[in-house]
Amino acid sequence: MIRMLLRVLGPEHAEPVRRTVALMTTTAVVEGLSYALLVPVLQALFGSEPTGAWPWLLAFGAAVAVYAALRYISDLSGFRVGTTLLRGMYNRLGDHLARLPLGWYSTGRVGEVSVLASRGVLEAMAVIAHLLTPFISAAVTPLSIVVVMLAFNWQLGLAALIAVPVVAAIQVRAGRSMAASDAERIERGDEATGRVIEYLQAQPVLRAGGRTVERFGLLDDSLHELQRASHRSALSALPGVVSLTVAVQAMFTVLLFLGTYLALGGNIGAAEVLTILVLAARCADPLLSLAGISGRLRGARSVLARLDTLLHTEPLAEAPEPIQPIRHDLEFESVTFRHGDRTVFDSVSLSVPAGQRLAVVGPSGAGKSTLLQLLARFYDVNAGAVRVGGVDVRSISTEILMEQIAIVFQDVYLFDGTIEENIRLGRPDADEAEVRAAASAARLDEVIERLPDGWATNVGEGGALLSGGERQRVSIARALLKNAPVVLLDEVTSALDPVNEVAVHEGIERLMAGRTVVMVAHRLRTVRSADHIVFLDGGRIVEEGSHDELLGRGGPYADFWEVSMTPVTS
Structure with missing residues (x-):
């Protein structure tokens, strides 16, 4: 996804994007590691001296403040980079369209270019401003928390770690199952846009033919096809959402049973089990948000792929050493x-x-x-x-x-x-x-x-x-x-x-x-x-x-x- 984004933006914009992604990743890691301080806080609260929790609680507050500052800076960086790249993307797209041969501009591409040059570019650039932060946070923060759990108790941490490939497999499978329906929905959307433009341009002909009230059949058909394609796309997303929810809940249930077993066997205390469950619950929220974020990212990736195809359409070649004509014949x-x-x-x-x-x-x-x-x-x-x-x-x-x-x-x-x-x-x-x-x-x-x-x-x-x-x-x-x-x-x-x-x-x-x-x-x-x-x-x-x-x-x-x-x- 990031590679495709950089390819679409061009090499001159690669460095600010990489810096922003690195900052967002650091922020997500700090958020996950900050939860490590909950372990001594809860241990002290459930121990013989609850007042011992204050120093750890203050440290946790400081860590949260550092995370909040980093989150503000990373979000601000994402907005600024996204805004800058939006302007650059419009310039690059406009320059490229101006160099394409007129034969490329067939009637069928009117809707496609209209969508890409308006909503498409905005959607693609929104990846940096709005989608990267929650996606990186949903992917990196749970991994950081799992590292904390491994350091605290290797059995419970290993159980949580097993869930990582399961969640990843569900996401990959859901993405593949939705790819075809997403592509169809986008294709139908482009066709409908083209039909809307055609309907507006055809008003003189339609009115001259006395068709001032009845709907335009071609437009109606394309809108119905778009509706059906959107319905199929929504249904294809359902198995992935349900599977992800079940996997996360199953992981939490396994940790609960394993923690209970270890506590009853005297291998771990009740406070430690409670701490692990708190950390696991903190993992669950961002993981569950992956379904919605992934759907939006798939849409953005599809737009990026089409922008990439458009920008790599061969333009009219420019001479490496252009010649200035001095005559006018x-x-x-x-x-x-x-x-x-x-x-x-x-x-x-x-x-x-x-x-x-x-x-x-x-x-x-x-x-x-x-x-x-x-x-x-x-x-x-x-x-x-x-x-x-x-x-x-x-x-x-x-x-x-x-x-x-x-x-x-x-x-x-x-x-x-x-x-x-x-x-x-x-x-x-x-x-x-x-x-x-x-x-x-x-x-x-x-x-x-x-x-x-x-x-x-x-x-x-x-x-x-x-x-x-x-x-x-x-x-x-x-x-x-x-x-x-x-x-x-x-x-x-x-x-x-x-x-x-x-x-x-x-x-x-x-x-x-x-x-x-x-x-x-x-x-x-x-x-x-x-x-x-x-x-x-x-x-x-x-x-x-x-x-x-x-x-x-x-x-x-x-x-x-x-x-x-x-x-x-x-």
């Missing part, structure tokens, strides 16, 4: 890329000279947006190379590559904050004049003027408080502020009204001026200004050339152009 050389079982690109080659514009067209599913993602290294190619400035993107550090590229997606996501904060994501150190200039170039200033709070207007989660066209203008302003030499455009006007389309087009023209541009076009009207056009289909470049050249050939591009120019009639 782009190139695909014999690129083959597969997404799952599907081959998206099959030996595709193309180039974009610095400062020129390439338009990418083709039917849906041809891989147009994927081409942009490969340039930004959201994925790595399976064969061939993608180059920026003549340098393979795999030889450029992620930070440097992102400095070279500004991306405007069709679906714009804005963070829950002000308009100005969202624009500044392009270049956080920009001064106010530069931010205002970028907004003006994107024609966002006219939007800001009519908003009640102006620049301080909150856009809501995902930019929900702005229209699609307004979100696009924020995205363009962000890209303009970044001032990167390469611009990637994933058709940003395909779902805009005419007014916003004109405004966004003006912003896009300013953004593209003097830069190397690759634009994905669904509306072919936008490709006329391109220096070169490629038509993708079936994982290959079917044809390429200028707009006029492709129209003159009468091929797939010309057919697409004719369809796009044909007015829709009712």
Whole structure:
């Protein structure tokens, strides 16, 4: 458990955790050994001179005070280390998720990552702050008391020592029997979380279909499965709890019978038997708490195992000696890329000279947006190379590559904050004049003027408080502020009204001026200004050339152009 915790936290956090565990263990040992002072206290009380118990009683009080001080320090250390590691864990998890290829983020992982990044991390870090102390105390304090019993009377101490492997075996057996049910419960919990997210995201579709009152069947089914899995998990824990209780009570009963036998035989006095039973009773409480603590630790261990798996998922490799590109031309050389079982690109080659514009067209599913993602290294190619400035993107550090590229997606996501904060994501150190200039170039200033709070207007989660066209203008302003030499455009006007389309087009023209541009076009009207056009289909470049050249050939591009120019009639 501790090894897995250290592996998840990383080597930089190992030392404070080890110190905290050592302090907690010392505290538990001191607690157990302090009960050794009960032996002379009880002997004196039941002896001929009860007043002789006072010195031992004072010593016991001092030992308890030392234990209390150590317990306070160890608990405080656990809280502080847990809080520090919580922040570090979030940073490590966030950094790692940012380096994973987008292909890793399948729909099924939405619920899993949501749970791990919220409740999972908190549960894992709670091990240090809340679970280690009671667990170590429940395991170490009884062992220390058994050592005291062995020193006091070897027969009774040996009888108590025999119970140690029995309790350990029960705990191991209970853990194994619950492993499958715990795993199922966690899996069902992740699935239910994903279904809840899906249910929330599907509200427009459900309401459009008239399903405003009835429950969502998939969500209901997943919640019922979670309920059944939780019920099975609770039932599987019952045998372990009962077995542990019976074992502890049996140990106490054996000590009682053995103590009585030894006392009747004259080998030990009644005071000594009473002392042993007091010590045994003190052993029982922490042992009985092991069942509850172990259940929580199993849950935390499961979370740690999943965090460990996530953190060891292979990210996009960083070049050991990254190269800084000095040019801004782009190139695909014999690129083959597969997404799952599907081959998206099959030996595709193309180039974009610095400062020129390439338009990418083709039917849906041809891989147009994927081409942009490969340039930004959201994925790595399976064969061939993608180059920026003549340098393979795999030889450029992620930070440097992102400095070279500004991306405007069709679906714009804005963070829950002000308009100005969202624009500044392009270049956080920009001064106010530069931010205002970028907004003006994107024609966002006219939007800001009519908003009640102006620049301080909150856009809501995902930019929900702005229209699609307004979100696009924020995205363009962000890209303009970044001032990167390469611009990637994933058709940003395909779902805009005419007014916003004109405004966004003006912003896009300013953004593209003097830069190397690759634009994905669904509306072919936008490709006329391109220096070169490629038509993708079936994982290959079917044809390429200028707009006029492709129209003159009468091929797939010309057919697409004719369809796009044909007015829709009712």
